[in-house]
Amino acid sequence: MSATGELVLKPGKERSLVRRHPWIYDTAVAKVQGKPAPGATVAVRGAGGEFLAWAAYSPQSTIRARCWSFSESDRIDAAWLAARVEAAVQRRAPLAAESNALRLVFGEADGLPGFIADRYADQLVVQFQAAGVDAQREALLDALIAATRCKDVYERSDSATRQREGLAASSGVARGTEPPARIEIAEHGLRFLVDVRRGHKTGYYIDQRPNRLLTRGLAERARAVLGRDLRALNCFCYTGGFSVALAAGGARAVVSIDSSHDALEVARANAALNGQANHDWRAADVFDALRALRDAGESFDLIVLDPPKFASSHHHVDRAARAYKDISFNALRLLAPGGYLLTFSCSGAIGVDLFQKIVAGAVIDARVDAQMLARLAAGADHPLLMTHPEGEYLKGLLLQRI
Secondary structure, eight states: OOOOEEEEEOTTTTHHHHTTOOEEEGGGEEEEEEOOOTTOEEEEEOTTSOEEEEEEEOTTSSEEEEEEESOTTOOOSHHHHHHHHHHHHHHHGGGGGTBSEEEEEEGGGGTOTTEEEEEETTEEEEEEOSHHHHHTHHHHHHHHHHHHOOOEEEEEEOSHHHHHTTOOOEEEEEESSOOOSOEEEEETTEEEEEOTTTSSTTSSOGGGHHHHHHHHHHHHHHHHHHTSOOEEEEESOTTTHHHHHHHHTTOSEEEEEESOHHHHHHHHHHHHHTTOOOEEEEESOHHHHHHHHHHTTOOEEEEEEOOOOSOSSGGGHHHHHHHHHHHHHHHHHHEEEEEEEEEEEOOTTSOHHHHHHHHHHHHHHHTOOEEEEEEEEOOTTSOOOTTOGGGOOOEEEEEEEO
C-alpha cells in the first residue's frame, strides 16, 4: 500500500521517533498533508522534512499515529504484514512445549501496533485495537492463518481501546466456524477449559502461565519445609488457573474467591477436569471477604492476589493505589510466618516502581516483616519492546513473610 499523506511534526518532537518509540501523539503533529483516511499509511517527517517513519493514521485518537517501520525503503503491504506475522509466530514456537495456549502476536512488541492474536489449541482469537490494523484486517487474517494453519478465527475487538480510536466494538467469527462453548487447552501438564467468546480478555489469562507454574512449585516447596500440605488462598480467582496449580502442587485446601458465579462454574469444571476435590469456591467481593477472613482469625501459607485492572488510565491511579494497598494489607495480615504472597497489577498506568511502593506501604501498615524474593511479569509470549515501556502492563511481586 502506498502512503496517502504525510504527518509533519513540530520542531523537537522527532526525538522519540529517533529513539524508535512507535507512538506519535496529537500534540506532536504540526500539520497533516493530504487527506489520509483512518488507518491509512502515512509518511512521518520532521520539521525539516526528513523522513522518520511509516505509520498508521488515527485522526480520532490522542495517539495520532502508530509506526509500522522506521525504514524508508519498506513498503507496508500485504507481503510486509505477512512477514511480520510469520516472524512473530515462529518466535513463539519453542513455547509450544509448555502449552497449546499462547499469545502469537503482541501488538507493538511484534511491530504490528494494536494487533493481538492468541491461540487456544486450534482456535485463533484476534483483537484489532487500532485504526491501522483494523484497516488491514483481511491481510492480517490471511497472514495469521497461513502462519499457523489454523482455519478458525474469532474476533474479540471489544475493549475500550477501540473507542479511543473511534472504532466500534466488534466481536464474532472472523474466519471459519463458530467456536465451541468451551475449548480444552493444556498447560504444564494441567488441563483447562476456555470460553473464547465471553471470557475475560480473549478467554483466559495466558500471560500468567509462568507465574502459575511458579506458584505450583512454591506449594511443593512449602509443603517440604512445613512438613505438611499447605493451606492456600486465591483471590480474584476467575476460572481457577492459580487454584488448580496450587492443588497440583500439593495444597491440602485451596480457598478461591471471585465475584462472578459464571467464572466459578468454569473453575469447578477445571478442578474436576484435573481430578481435584480439595477446593473451596466462594462467590464474594474480595475486599469484603479478605476483611471477614482476617476478622475470623484465618491463616494461609500461600496467597495469590490477581485482581482485574484497577486503573484504566492515569486519571485513576490514586484510586487504584488505595485498592492495591487495601488487598495487600489484608492479605499480609492473613499470611502465616514463612508464607508466600504473590500480588499482581495488570494496570498499565501503575508502573513497576509505584506498585512496589504501594505493596511496601501495605507491609509497613500490616506491621509484618517480609522479603521480596522476585519481581514477576508476563510470559515470554508477551515480550516488552525496549523502546516501548508502555507495553509492560503486568507486574507482580513475590513476597515471603519472615
